[in-house]
Amino acid sequence: MRLEGRRAIVTGAAQGVGLAITRALLAEGARVSMLDRQADVLRAAAAALGKAAHAIPCDVAVDREIEDAVDAASKTMGGIDAVVNCAGIAMFTPFDQVSNEQWSNILRVNLDGPFKLCKAALPHLRAAGTSTIVNIGSTVGIRPTPNRTPYCVSKAALIMLSKSLALDLAKDGIRVNVVAPGRLEMSDMEDKFQGAEALAARMREMRQNSAIQRLGLAAEVAQAVVFLTSHESSFTTGSTLVVDGGAAYA
Template identity: 40%
Template structure:
């Protein structure tokens, strides 16, 4: 029960990494707020977790909705100890082919949301005397990915922002770290399988990116989030933890 008595707010928690993290946090004793634009799916996730979970509909690029989500967390569970900034979006395109509105959307969802959620969460976390923020970045923050200009820029920004936030709030005993996942199986890839001409080849190509020759699973990122949210990582802040099956080691 490594999170006994803790309250966590997780964005993008209706599926994938976010849902897996919410489930693990509850198992480890936390009360969690499952925040997502897809409120119906968020409610299904929260319902499966019982009375220690609450679903909240939130668009992470709208400040008032984020403020309301933080307020709902405090009202329901009495405070806030942990924030997991997981909401994210990916769109193909180089700087030439990416539409300006798509660029703005990715930067807003992937990067601005980290700023906004942290802006409203940190004052509440500070009231508890200590806490943790976990930002979900990507291996794209360490190396370029063809045809993903906006995505790479946004995730690189998350890594840089993590370091800056960690310095700004160290004296409040708020530890701020980031996870950089490699290829993690998700609904995003499930959708892509329906669009590609060779699904088997597509999957094999994804597996081949990692030296261990497989894709990661959401629970494998959730376990790292648990480590960073718990006291087990009490001396870690401002760090980027890569979980990618060896992809960036090449």
Template identity: 45%
Template sequence: MRLAGRRVLVTGAASGIGLAVARTFQREGARVAMLDRDGHRLKEAGGVAVVADVADERQVEDAVERAAAALGGLDGVVNCAGIDLVRDFEAMTPAEWSRVMAVDLTGPMLVCHAALPALKQAGRGTIVNVASGAALRPLENRTAYCAAKAGLVMFSKTLAVDLARYEIRVNAICPGIIDTPMFRSSWEGAADPQAELGRILDRYVIKRIGDPDDIANAALYLTGDESKFVTGIALAVDGGRTFH
């Protein structure tokens, strides 16, 4: 098993990409702590459940401490928690902007900051931040989301430089359209959902919706020893969207 003995914290783990990551890592031998603000779904998912809002500093500090205690330490972190906002810039409020930044950018920073002592104690570690293809190419009516995810990519690259001395590797993943509740809202709320989905897929070389396991497998690669000489990258897993 590729992650035998690893102790990993996964945020946003109650559903979507986070849940797929947690389950994939467990199958590969990792002990996983699953952090999410949805306690009910976490209980259904199984594993070590830690309820917290990643945008709340005190909750994050407490949650990471509990996760490390339950697992006996931490060897890795995968930040999957995130929210979207589809809003015309003129209609967007400062409060909406701030909430997206708090969850999508500040949240991963808080988790990384809180987890760093445990990762250092382990002697080496990995951090994977799930950003978005929107960090690499802009999308209409998503100024806050695109800005936050672009910030997360640069945060990951800079953190990779800062933490290399501790043998902690930091990478980002930039998913394209993935079959999750958050992504489905991109087209299901349209007047003609199928037409909207077709319009979205026209941007892609691979003309299908991605699966959460596509991202989980990328996170597995970036967490495992196969990528031990890889740090500071933003890996696009997007069906060719970013170069098409």
């Protein structure tokens, strides 16, 4: 039980990586306030996870909802000492077809959302004395892939936000790190932007291009988050932990 007594917020917790992170934090003894904009899916997921999981519907693109959700989380759990910003949206579109609205929307969810949530949670994280923020980036925030300019930029900026916050918040006992996954198995994040055939071909290519010769699992990303949330990583801040099976170096 590496997280006994810890009180965590996880955004994007209704499904996928955020849900896997929630499960992993709960398994280590934390209580988790699960935030997501899919209210019904979120409530069903939380109900299946037991009493230590709390569903708090929240769209991280809406300022007021973030403030209300952080307030509710703090009241429900008696404080907040861990934040995991996982809510994110992706797109796969050639640059000349990206609308200004799509650009703004990606940055609003993937970058402004974490910034505003960290800001809203800051008084609680400070009050806890020792606390952590983990932002879920992506390897494309380090090395871009084609036709994903807004997404790559949002994830690169999220890494810099995390490094900057690590500097500014160390004096408050708050560590800030990034987990940067490569392409994961069982994710439908991009399916709606690509034909099934193109996606299958790309995933085959990515499996072959990985040192470990497969794609990652959400549960493997979650274990990296557990490490960066636990005291085991007490001297780690401003870091980006890449979880991509060696793909970046293959």
